[in-house]
Every structure is written in structure tokens, then in C-alpha cells.
Amino acid sequence: MVISDAKSGIPMAIAYGMSDSTLFGNFTQLKKLLKKFETSQNGAKINALLDSMRASSPTRRPINAEDRNSWILNHPSALTMFEDIMSASKGKQIVVFLDYDGTLSPIVEDPDRAFITTEMREAVREVAKHFPTAIVSGRCRAKVYGFVRLSELYYAGSQGMDIKGPTKGHKHRKGNQTVLCQPAREFLPMIDEVYKVLTYKVKCIPGAIVENNKFCLSVHYRCVDETKWGELADQVKMVIKNYPQLRLTQGRKVFEIRPTIKWNKGNALEFLLESLGYAESNDVLPVYIGDDRTDEDAFKVLHDKGQGLGILVSKTPKETNASYSLQEPSEVMHFLKRLVEWKKLSPPSH
Numbered sequence: 268m269v270i271s272d273a274k275s276g277i278p279m280a281i282a283y284g285m286s287d288s289t290l291f292g293n294f295t296q297l298k299k300l301l302k303k304f305e306t307s308q309n310g311a312k313i314n315a316l317l318d319s320m321r322a323s324s325p326t327r328r329p330i331n332a333e334d335r336n337s338w339i340l341n342h343p344s345a346l347t348m349f350e351d352i353m354s355a356s357k358g359k360q361i362v363v364f365l366d367y368d369g370t371l372s373p374i375v376e377d378p379d380r381a382f383i384t385t386e387m388r389e390a391v392r393e394v395a396k397h398f399p400t401a402i403v404s405g406r407c408r409a410k411v412y413g414f415v416r417l418s419e420l421y422y423a424g425s426q427g428m429d430i431k432g433p434t435k436g437h438k439h440r441k442g443n444q445t446v447l448c449q450p451a452r453e454f455l456p457m458i459d460e461v462y463k464v465l466t467y468k469v470k471c472i473p474g475a476i477v478e479n480n481k482f483c484l485s486v487h488y489r490c491v492d493e494t495k496w497g498e499l500a501d502q503v504k505m506v507i508k509n510y511p512q513l514r515l516t517q518g519r520k521v522f523e524i525r526p527t528i529k530w531n532k533g534n535a536l537e538f539l540l541e542s543l544g545y546a547e548s549n550d551v552l553p554v555y556i557g558d559d560r561t562d563e564d565a566f567k568v569l570h571d572k573g574q575g576l577g578i579l580v581s582k583t584p585k586e587t588n589a590s591y592s593l594q595e596p597s598e599v600m601h602f603l604k605r606l607v608e609w610k611k612l613s614p615p616s617h
């Protein structure tokens with residue numbers, strides 16, 4: 268009997284440079300060969316994932332000044348354009364949506380140490396005194412609340428799949444009702460199971476971290492040596508293929524694993540606007556600030572509605588549905604402070 272490569276039909280022993288006798292005479296080698304074969308079958312998909320991991324590492328691409336300038340023309344700084352932006356808000360209720368990592372806190376190696384500065388927390392606290400304000404994060408709600416610690420805000424954790432309204436009395440809160448939305452509840456046991464499996468599978472890859480975000484998971488590779496990225500992508504793909512109800516997306520040096528339900532940060536934004544009484548309203552100006560691919564879903568909602576402002580936090584040109592840009596969290600803080608100053612100086616009708 269000759270075992271052949273399913274795709275090419277070439278006997279495996281020949282395809283992988285071994286004689287038939289070697290092939291059948293050495294069981295260990297046969298096992299290795301089968302593994303190699305399996306890997307080659309998944310090779311295309313895994314390579315695509317690996318390419319995407321590499322492509323999303325901006326340090327690998329030199330930034331061309333011309334590209335940067337033309338990008339800035341299309342996505343001007345929200346600070347430079349502040350007055351113009353605000354004049355568009357006349358007579359409208361501003362609602363502020365803030366992503367957490369990379370927006371309110373700088374990107375750091377250890378996800379558990381992505382602290383917000385006291386100054387940033389105060390800026391957000393001030394914003395929330397004047398405008399309904401929500402944090403929309405990939406992290407689990409409890410964790411992001413643990414960093415921000417402002418009970419007057421709305422929080423949408425787990426990529427928007429876990430929404431809760433302010434627990435502290437707030438003038439923007441509707442009656443005594445607490446807003447709550449968890450569209451992926453049924454996936455909790457599955458997410459827990461995959462968390463355990465993945466934690467086990469990647470434990471031998473130095474630097475890999477699996478983070479349980481309750482309704483979704485993050486697999487971090489920021490601290491994984493690039494020579495091991497392929498192995499990590501391989502493990503993640505292998506596990507995920509057993510769970511067709513889950514899908515894989517990518518963020519900043521992180522894989523996000525989440526239910527296939529049609530719910531993302533864009534849906535969370537719409538849900539919150541609706542909860543605040545602004546569904547289909549023209550009297551509202553949602554301002555969404557975020558830095559990541561997952562924030563694009565929210566930018567897209569605003570873009571498609573032709574309403575509100577999407578502000579991308581990025582130092583490098585990126586394809587985006589946002590209209591404006593800010594370079595880093597310190598600029599976000601500056602923008603938030605200006606928003607509050609502007610509000611304080613505006614006539615009460617705003």
C-alpha cells in the first residue's frame with residue numbers, strides 16, 4: 268500500500284523525500300510524516316494568519332512621509348479641527364464613546380498593567396459630568412471597570428457584548444432602570460471551555476497569554492518571539508476549528524475569539540444611543556474614539572449613518588472609517604479636556 272498526498276496524489280514517501288521502506292519501517296518517522304502532512308494541509312490558512320500577524324505590526328513598515336501627509340489630509344487631527352467639529356454640534360446632544368486600551372491607556376506589554384493615569388481618569392470624570400459617556404472595550408466589563416473606576420459611566424465590555432448602565436445616580440441615566448444587555452449569554456460555557464483548552468495548548472509558547480474576557484477571549488502574542496508566531500497561530504486555528512460557533516479576529520498583537528453572533532462595538536453604540544432615547548434622532552452627535560480594528564465597527568456605523576464623529580487614535584496611516592485622528596492617549600486626554608472647556612463656555616442650549 269502506498270499512502271498518497273490527498274491533494275497532489277504523489278506518494279507521501281516521495282513527496283517528503285523518503286523511500287517506501289523507510290516509511291513503513293519506522294513508525295516514529297511515519298507519525299512525524301503524518302504530522303508534516305497535516306501541517307501542509309493547514310499550511311495555507313495558517314500562513315494567511317501569520318501574514319496578517321506580520322502585516323499588523325506597524326514597526327515592520329517604514330512610514331513614508333508622503334503617505335502620512337495624504338492620510339492626515341483625509342483624517343485631520345481632531346485637535347486641529349476642534350472648533351469646526353464643535354460648530355457641527357450646535358443644538359445636538361454629544362454622547363461620548365471611549366475605547367480603553369490604546370485610547371485611554373497606552374499599550375503596554377502586560378495586559379494586566381494597562382493602567383489609566385489619574386489625570387486621564389479626572390478628564391473622563393469631567394466629560395461624564397457634561398455628556399453621557401460610555402467605555403466600549405474588548406476586555407471583560409469588570410476588568411475595565413477595575414481600571415477606570417468611575418461608576419457614573421456606561422460600560423460595554425467583551426467587545427460590546429456586555430453592557431451595563433451607570434450604577435451611580437447620573438443625570439443622563441433613564442429613570443431608575445439599569446441598562447443591561449448581554450446578547451451572548453448562551454456562549455459562556457463554550458468560552459470557558461475554549462479558555463481552558465487554549466491556555467493548556469499555548470502554555471509551552473513563551474510569552475503567550477490567554478485572557479478570559481467573559482464573552483470572548485484574547486490570545487496575546489506581543490511578548491511572543493516572532494519565530495514562534497506560526498506555532499501560536501497553528502494552535503489557535505486548530506482549537507477554533509472545533510468550535511464553528513466561534514470566530515477569530517485580530518487586534519493589536521492579539522487574536523480575539525468571539526461568538527459568531529452579529530454583535531460588535533457598532534451594535535453596542537447603537538444600543539446605547541437607543542437606551543439614551545436617541546434612536547433615529549438627528550439631535551445627537553455621538554463621538555467615538557478608538558484605536559483598534561474592533562473600533563472600526565463603531566466607526567462604520569457612524570460613517571453609514573452620516574452622523575457623529577469617528578476619531579482614530581493612531582500615529583501611523585491606517586485604513587479606517589473614522590473621519591478624524593489623534594496620535595496617542597495624551598492627545599485623547601487633551602481633546603476630552605477641550606470638550607469640557609468648550610461645554611462650560613457654551614450657552615446652556617447645548
Ligand SMILES: O=P(O)(O)OC[C@H]1O[C@H](O[C@H]2O[C@H](CO)[C@@H](O)[C@H](O)[C@H]2O)[C@H](O)[C@@H](O)[C@@H]1O
Pocket residue numbers: 366367368369373374375376377378379381403404405406478480485487489518519520521523559561
Ligand atoms: O477594546 P479595547 O479596550 O482596546 O481592548 C482591546 C484589547 O486590549 C487589551 O490588549 C491590548 O492592550 C494590551 C495592554 O496595553 C497589550 O498588551 C495588547 O498587546 C493589546 O492587544 C486587552 O488585554 C485585550 O483583552 C483586549 O481585547
